[in-house]
Amino acid sequence: MDEPTLIRRAANGDAAAWEPLVLAHQQAVFRLSYLLLGDPDEADDIAQETFLRAWKYLHRFDPARPLRPWLLSIASRLASNRRRSAGRYAAALARAFRSQLPPSSVEEKSLRQTEADGLWKAVQALNASDQKVVYLRYFLELSVAETAQALQIAEGTVKSRSNRALEKLRKIIQRDFPLLLKDMTHE
Amino acid sequence: MNEMDFETRIGSLAGQMDYPRTPDIAGDVMRRLRPRIGPRPFGSAQGKRLAWSLTLVLVLCSSLVLIPPARAALIEFIQIGIVRIFKPEATPPPPAPVRGTPTTLIPVTVTPAPTAQPLLPFLDRILGETSLENAAARVNFPVRVPAYPSGLGRPDRVFVQEVNGEMLVLVWLDPQDPSKVRMSLHTIPAGSWAITKFAPTVIEETTVNGLPAAWATGPYLLLLENGEVELTRLVEGHILIWADGDLTYRLETDLPLEEALKVAESLQPLP
Numbered sequence: 001m002d003e004p005t006l007i008r009r010a011a012n013g014d015a016a017a018w019e020p021l022v023l024a025h026q027q028a029v030f031r032l033s034y035l036l037l038g039d040p041d042e043a044d045d046i047a048q049e050t051f052l053r054a055w056k057y058l059h060r061f062d063p064a065r066p067l068r069p070w071l072l073s074i075a076s077r078l079a080s081n082r083r084r085s086a087g088r089y090a091a092a093l094a095r096a097f098r099s100q101l102p103p104s105s106v107e108e109k110s111l112r113q114t115e116a117d118g119l120w121k122a123v124q125a126l127n128a129s130d131q132k133v134v135y136l137r138y139f140l141e142l143s144v145a146e147t148a149q150a151l152q153i154a155e156g157t158v159k160s161r162s163n164r165a166l167e168k169l170r171k172i173i174q175r176d177f178p179l180l181l182k183d184m185t186h187e
Numbered sequence: 188m189n190e191m192d193f194e195t196r197i198g199s200l201a202g203q204m205d206y207p208r209t210p211d212i213a214g215d216v217m218r219r220l221r222p223r224i225g226p227r228p229f230g231s232a233q234g235k236r237l238a239w240s241l242t243l244v245l246v247l248c249s250s251l252v253l254i255p256p257a258r259a260a261l262i263e264f265i266q267i268g269i270v271r272i273f274k275p276e277a278t279p280p281p282p283a284p285v286r287g288t289p290t291t292l293i294p295v296t297v298t299p300a301p302t303a304q305p306l307l308p309f310l311d312r313i314l315g316e317t318s319l320e321n322a323a324a325r326v327n328f329p330v331r332v333p334a335y336p337s338g339l340g341r342p343d344r345v346f347v348q349e350v351n352g353e354m355l356v357l358v359w360l361d362p363q364d365p366s367k368v369r370m371s372l373h374t375i376p377a378g379s380w381a382i383t384k385f386a387p388t389v390i391e392e393t394t395v396n397g398l399p400a401a402w403a404t405g406p407y408l409l410l411l412e413n414g415e416v417e418l419t420r421l422v423e424g425h426i427l428i429w430a431d432g433d434l435t436y437r438l439e440t441d442l443p444l445e446e447a448l449k450v451a452e453s454l455q456p457l458p
Contacts, residue, residue, distance in 0.1 A: 026213055138201040
C-alpha cells in the first residue's frame, strides 16, 4: 500500500495504517530530534510526541504531499520549544545525577566519528534556524524542496540560508575545529 | 578550499554521524494511541515533569493561600534582578515535598555538594557548548569573567543556552579533581527567565560593588519559569545573586561568602 493511501486511511481513524508510516519515518524524526537536543531520551520523547500530534492533525494534511517533511517540521518545532524551556535545562541537570555514563574516550572512537562529533559541535554554535537547515540538508540529506517544506519557507530561502549557514560554519570550523578542514588537504 | 569543496566536506562529515539506535517509537506511539479513547495518562517524561511541576506549584500556591493574613504579611521576598527569593519563616518547612519526591527532584546544581557525583558526563551532554570568544560574539550583552582568585584563568567550559534570551554559563573545573566543578557563573539577561527560590536554609542580604545582592544556601525549592514551562527542583550549595543593569548574575560556589564577594566584585570584561 502506498503512502498516500496509508495517510488517507489513517486520517479516517485507521490506526493500523498509521503504524507502517511511523515505522517508515521514525528514524529520521528521531535523528533530527537527537541532533537538535543532544539527548536520546529527549529525542525519543519528542519523536513520540511528533507522531501523536501528526495523528491528531492528519485530517488536515494533504495526502498528495510527502509526509516526512511535515513530520520533521513538527519535530523541529517541538524540539525548539523543548530547547527553550527552562524545564529542559533543569531536567538535564537532574539527569546528571541519575546517569553514570562512562566518560567518552576519543581514542575509542574512530577518526571519522570524532570528526562527525566535531562538526556537530561546530553546528551547535550556529543560531537555531541555521542549525536546522544544516541538519536537514546535510545530516538528514533532504533535498532543497523537502527542506523548504520542513521549514515552511521558500526554496530560495533554503538556498540562501544554507549558504549563509555554511559561511558561518566555515568560520567556526576554521577558528575552533581547524582539524576538520586540515584532513581534507590529505584526501 | 572553494564553497563547493567545503559543502561536499560538510556533507561527507555529516554522513559519518553515529546516532544512537532508534528506539521502538512506533510501538510506543501505538501503545499511547490506544488508550486515547479514554483519559490520557501522563506517559512521557515531559508529562511526568509537568505533572510534578503542577503538583508542586499547587502545593506551594496552596500553602500561600492558606496562610492567615497576619502570617501572610510576614512573608517577604528579596528581588534581585530576575530572581525573587522568599525568605524562610521562623520555622522553615522541610524543603522537600511531602508526598513522594520524584526521582527528578534530587538535589541538583551545577556546583555539586561535596558528596555529589562527578558532573563531567552531564556537562558533555548540555547543548550549546562553545568557546568563550564565540559566546561573546553571540550573546547580546558584554561577557564578564572574574579576575579573582588569582590564577583562576578562563572558564573550562562555556555554554550558551537559549531560554527566551541567551543565558551564558561559565564553568570552572576543580584543578585538583577535573571531574568536579569548582565554580559556575550564570549571566542571565532580563526577560529570559524568572527564577523564584522558596525559603532557603540561610539567606543573607549583602552587596556586590554597592549593588544589592543575596547570598543563599540550600536546600530550597527553586521554580524556573519562562512562560511555557515551570519546573521545580532542589538546589544545594552556596549561591550569590546580584544584578547589574539588565543582567542578573548567579554565582555557584562552595567558597564562603567573603570569598564569593571577592569573585563577584572582580568581574571584568574579556580582554
